[in-house]
Amino acid sequence: MEARVGAEAKGDCLVVARQAERASVTVATKNRNLLETGIRTVAEAVLEALGTPGVAIEVQDQGALDYVLAARVEAAVRMVLPEAKLIRTERVERATSAADRPRRSRLYAPGNNPRLLVGIDIHGADCVLLDLEDSVPLGDKAAARVLVRRLLAAVPFPDEVWVRINPLDAGGREDLAEVLEGRPHGVCLPKAESGEGVRDLAKELGEIERRLGIDVGSTHIMPIIETARGVLRCEDVAEADERVAVVAFGAEDYTRDVGARRTGEALLFARSRVVAAAKAAGVQASDTVYADLANDAGLAEECARARDLGFDGKGAINPRQIPILHRAFSPSEDELAQARTIVDAAREAESRGLGAVAVGGRMVDQPVLERARRLIKYAETLVKGGTA
Amino acid sequence: MIQNALGREIPDRIGSRTVVPFGGAFAKTATGTKAPRPQKVAAQREDKVLPSIEAAIEACGLSNGMTISFHHSFREGDRVINLVLDACARMGLKDLRICPTALFGVHEPIVGHIESGVVSRIEGSMNGPVGAFISKGGKLREPAVLRSHGGRWRAIEAGTMEIDVAFIAAPQADSYGNATGIPGKTPCGPITFQAVDAQYARQTVVVTNDLAPYPVFPMEIQQGWTDYVVVVDEIGDPASITSGTLQLTNSPTNLLIARLTVEAVKASGYFKDGFSFQGGAGGLSLAATKFLGDEMEKAKIVGSFGMGGGTKILVDMLRRGQIRAILDGQAFDLDAIASLREDPAHVMMDPGMYANYDSRGCSTYKLDAAFLGATEVDLDFNVNVNTHSDGQLLHGIGGHQDVAAGAAMTMITLPALRGRIPPVVDRVTTVTTPGEVIDVIVTERGLAVNPRRGDLRERFQAAGLPVRELADIKRDADRYIQPVRRPVFGDEVIAAIEWRDGTVIDVVRKVDGWQ
Numbered sequence: 027m028e029a030r031v032g033a034e035a036k037g038d039c040l041v042v043a044r045q046a047e048r049a050s051v052t053v054a055t056k057n058r059n060l061l062e063t064g065i066r067t068v069a070e071a072v073l074e075a076l077g078t079p080g081v082a083i084e085v086q087d088q089g090a091l092d093y094v095l096a097a098r099v100e101a102a103v104r105m106v107l108p109e110a111k112l113i114r115t116e117r118v119e120r121a122t123s124a125a126d127r128p129r130r131s132r133l134y135a136p137g138n139n140p141r142l143l144v145g146i147d148i149h150g151a152d153c154v155l156l157d158l159e160d161s162v163p164l165g166d167k168a169a170a171r172v173l174v175r176r177l178l179a180a181v182p183f184p185d186e187v188w189v190r191i192n193p194l195d196a197g198g199r200e201d202l203a204e205v206l207e208g209r210p211h212g213v214c215l216p217k218a219e220s221g222e223g224v225r226d227l228a229k230e231l232g233e234i235e236r237r238l239g240i241d242v243g244s245t246h247i248m249p250i251i252e253t254a255r256g257v258l259r260c261e262d263v264a265e266a267d268e269r270v271a272v273v274a275f276g277a278e279d280y281t282r283d284v285g286a287r288r289t290g291e292a293l294l295f296a297r298s299r300v301v302a303a304a305k306a307a308g309v310q311a312s313d314t315v316y317a318d319l320a321n322d323a324g325l326a327e328e329c330a331r332a333r334d335l336g337f338d339g340k341g342a343i344n345p346r347q348i349p350i351l352h353r354a355f356s357p358s359e360d361e362l363a364q365a366r367t368i369v370d371a372a373r374e375a376e377s378r379g380l381g382a383v384a385v386g387g388r389m390v391d392q393p394v395l396e397r398a399r400r401l402i403k404y405a406e407t408l409v410k411g412g413t414a
Numbered sequence: 415m416i417q418n419a420l421g422r423e424i425p426d427r428i429g430s431r432t433v434v435p436f437g438g439a440f441a442k443t444a445t446g447t448k449a450p451r452p453q454k455v456a457a458q459r460e461d462k463v464l465p466s467i468e469a470a471i472e473a474c475g476l477s478n479g480m481t482i483s484f485h486h487s488f489r490e491g492d493r494v495i496n497l498v499l500d501a502c503a504r505m506g507l508k509d510l511r512i513c514p515t516a517l518f519g520v521h522e523p524i525v526g527h528i529e530s531g532v533v534s535r536i537e538g539s540m541n542g543p544v545g546a547f548i549s550k551g552g553k554l555r556e557p558a559v560l561r562s563h564g565g566r567w568r569a570i571e572a573g574t575m576e577i578d579v580a581f582i583a584a585p586q587a588d589s590y591g592n593a594t595g596i597p598g599k600t601p602c603g604p605i606t607f608q609a610v611d612a613q614y615a616r617q618t619v620v621v622t623n624d625l626a627p628y629p630v631f632p633m634e635i636q637q638g639w640t641d642y643v644v645v646v647d648e649i650g651d652p653a654s655i656t657s658g659t660l661q662l663t664n665s666p667t668n669l670l671i672a673r674l675t676v677e678a679v680k681a682s683g684y685f686k687d688g689f690s691f692q693g694g695a696g697g698l699s700l701a702a703t704k705f706l707g708d709e710m711e712k713a714k715i716v717g718s719f720g721m722g723g724g725t726k727i728l729v730d731m732l733r734r735g736q737i738r739a740i741l742d743g744q745a746f747d748l749d750a751i752a753s754l755r756e757d758p759a760h761v762m763m764d765p766g767m768y769a770n771y772d773s774r775g776c777s778t779y780k781l782d783a784a785f786l787g788a789t790e791v792d793l794d795f796n797v798n799v800n801t802h803s804d805g806q807l808l809h810g811i812g813g814h815q816d817v818a819a820g821a822a823m824t825m826i827t828l829p830a831l832r833g834r835i836p837p838v839v840d841r842v843t844t845v846t847t848p849g850e851v852i853d854v855i856v857t858e859r860g861l862a863v864n865p866r867r868g869d870l871r872e873r874f875q876a877a878g879l880p881v882r883e884l885a886d887i888k889r890d891a892d893r894y895i896q897p898v899r900r901p902v903f904g905d906e907v908i909a910a911i912e913w914r915d916g917t918v919i920d921v922v923r924k925v926d927g928w929q
Contacts, residue, residue, distance in 0.1 A: 037833065059928050060804045061834050064896030089833025091894040145667050145831065148858050180894065345666040 029105035117179035136161035178208025218249030221266035252276030329354030429556030449573025491654030539810030564769025591640025603745025606764035663697030681877035724750030769816035778820025795849030
């Protein structure tokens with residue numbers, strides 16, 4: 027029995043594991059003198075944690091960081107020894123996050139690609155989304171799970187980090203059992219179509235949280251609405267469980283499902299429904315990704331439209347999109363100034379015992395005042411979180 | 415053994431020379447005079463054209479132990495260095511010293527010439543395969559000497575590096591010895607790097623594949639300096655002359671560093687009308703230059719000059735009126751070469767003008783900001799561009815020292831994490847450029863400001879930029895990698911690294927073992 031995990035690609039390593047009489051590690055690297063000892067140390071630590079089983083390991087290194095190396099070795103050994111359990115490692119401290127924290131950007135990163143995963147924490151995304159679903163080929167799912175878990179344990183994300191799992195009955199449960207060890211802030215459920223599906227996920231999360239000693243209920247859920255059925259039932263999805271913090275819309279799968287072209291008009295119904303469902307449930311709505319990386323103006327335009335519809339943020343497929351998203355989904359200086367004027371006027375009116383307030387000749391009614399207050403509070407959160 | 419001002423241990427003598435230790439970036443003062451140049455007298459109506467390189471070697475009286483020099487403006491596309499050395503080998507010459515302005519991968523055949531004794535000493539630059547060969551135990555008769563562009567010019571003028579025959583590859587020349595890199599069948603940009611060789615060498619040979627009627631111009635190399643002209647079929651491969659590195663980076667990490675660099679420039683106080691800068695040719699520098707142009711446009715700032723290596727990005731800025739001039743010693747792409755030909759505001763310069771310590775003015779001293787790369791930086795802000803962390807000597811100095819010493823704000827851009835080998839270290843393997851002339855280090859995990867520049871630190875902090883201690887950036891990166899082993903160096907010196915003033919800032923020793 028032989029297992030091959032990883033790849034000979036920059037930032038990664040290829041690990042080949044074979045059953046053998048005794049545990050052994052061989053290392054190939056372009057920089058043997060500098061690097062062999064360190065690589066060997068990491069690989070041997072993994073074997074030792076598994077009880078030094080009879081497995082021969084070959085590492086072909088291409089500049090993989092320690093957590094990548096360890097993940098590759100661990101995944102390879104567990105493939106040749108199915109009875110081997112996952113290795114508990116030290117992990118960085120990670121505080122739970124508030125359900126209503128700003129999520130102007132959710133940055134996707136493919137869960138089995140170290141070249142794109144390493145450094146994914148430094149681009150200022152409000153929410154990083156490590157993907158185990160569409161970006162990971164079927165044969166790599168097991169390796170990706172281990173890599174994502176090790177990454178979560180090693181990297182202190184300044185903001186939120188989530189994991190997009192596979193559908194529960196297609197690997198999702200295995201995903202959860204593995205990655206919850208790394209304490210992500212939330213789990214993203216693809217192709218959400220019913221309240222029941224969300225509740226199944228919530229139940230599973232609750233059990234794992236209890237088992238691992240995590241505060242029960244602290245792991246958020248982000249259902250993605252990306253099918254016709256999902257769009258029609260998104261109220262159920264949004265209201266299904268307290269854990270739902272944000273409902274996302276995915277246009278790629280949706281257009282395929284309904285046979286639409288990807289135009290603003292074709293998506294308007296779905297987008298509006300998702301926003302209404304999310305807001306009715308008192309949670310955030312996040313728009314689909316924008317795939318044309320070279321077109322910053324197009325992205326800014328789509329962000330503006332999404333914000334007009336009521337979305338709170340949008341997906342990003344590359345870190346370079348983040349500044350555009352953050353500009354679009356943050357209150358502008360003008361909006362903030364206007365909101366402050368309204369709140370000040372209301373305070374003044376109240377202190378003088380007046381019921382009605384007018385700003386710039388327009389009556390300020392309760393919803394307008396409420397919105398102004400929310401905007402100011404939101405802007406303060408952005409500054410405090412260092413995400414402005 | 416002596417310790418220089420940076421605490422680096424340097425032998426008193428290296429090969430046949432007595433070492434003057436580095437004493438500080440601007441410590442050396444002017445003394446004495448420059449070296450005399452050989453007298454040359456032309457016969458009337460002289461035709462300088464010779465039929466082959468062999469004929470030129472013979473006519474120059476090149477013999478064993480002599481010194482020959484080359485330029486690098488053809489970069490990876492160069493044919494001439496190999497042509498000349500192959501001819502020397504065929505003619506049985508031995509023990510030559512070569513003085514290239516830089517070497518590239520294409521010059522790997524030099525390794526064979528060292529092994530067979532044709533080449534025994536190298537001064538100037540020792541990049542790539544030749545450096546690797548020497549690092550791994552290949553023997554030269556004396557340690558190599560590495561100099562910056564300005565340092566090389568200075569050493570020739572000072573008489574420290576005497577050249578017997580300068581071989582100058584020229585995309586176009588006339589039969590009277592005027593030569594240029596701007597027009598021609600295979601243009602490479604200015605060939606001014608060897609203008610000093612041409613004036614000081616005992617003999618000067620222009621090698622061209624495009625002999626044109628008199629006069630060719632511009633005249634980077636002048637008739638009064640040239641002894642012979644040789645016409646060959648091929649001097650360079652046009653596809654490799656403009657380097658493949660001239661692509662904007664698409665690495666998210668490098669783009670982040672480029673953006674942070676430009677944010678720092680904007681906050682630095684230098685970013686106003688008359689602003690001047692130098693950008694390099696790497697993908698990250700190109701991206702930073704591009705973003706800088708965008709920001710200048712937004713802020714309606716007109717810069718005084720941009721310094722090359724010229725690239726399309728700089729040329730576009732000139733055409734849009736965002737900078738008043740380009741000062742260029744090298745051209746990295748065809749747009750820059752065309753612009754040099756057509757636009758008087760695209761000014762050609764030689765290293766003597768832009769970088770010579772022993773002069774009354776360097777263009778680099780007029781720079782506000784420069785962004786440069788590095789293989790390593792250390793907690794004292796010293797920079798290494800010559801060796802890798804395993805002690806191998808793989809790169810020349812280029813203009814690094816000259817630009818860093820000159821610019822009011824020198825920024826080193828490098829990722830804090832580069833695979834498993836940490837770029838931010840406690841002590842650089844080799845000092846190329848001292849920390850005293852480095853102002854800011856920009857990484858994807860924040861920027862570190864030299865403690866000498868409290869003014870910049872305050873400005874960056876006021877602008878909300880992520881200013882951090884370099885030690886903290888290092889700690890952040892090191893958590894992801896096991897410590898690497900460090901080479902143990904023996905006594906044998908394989909190369910001296912000269913500071914641009916001719917003092918020795920560091921030496922490269924042979925690796926003896928591993929810690």
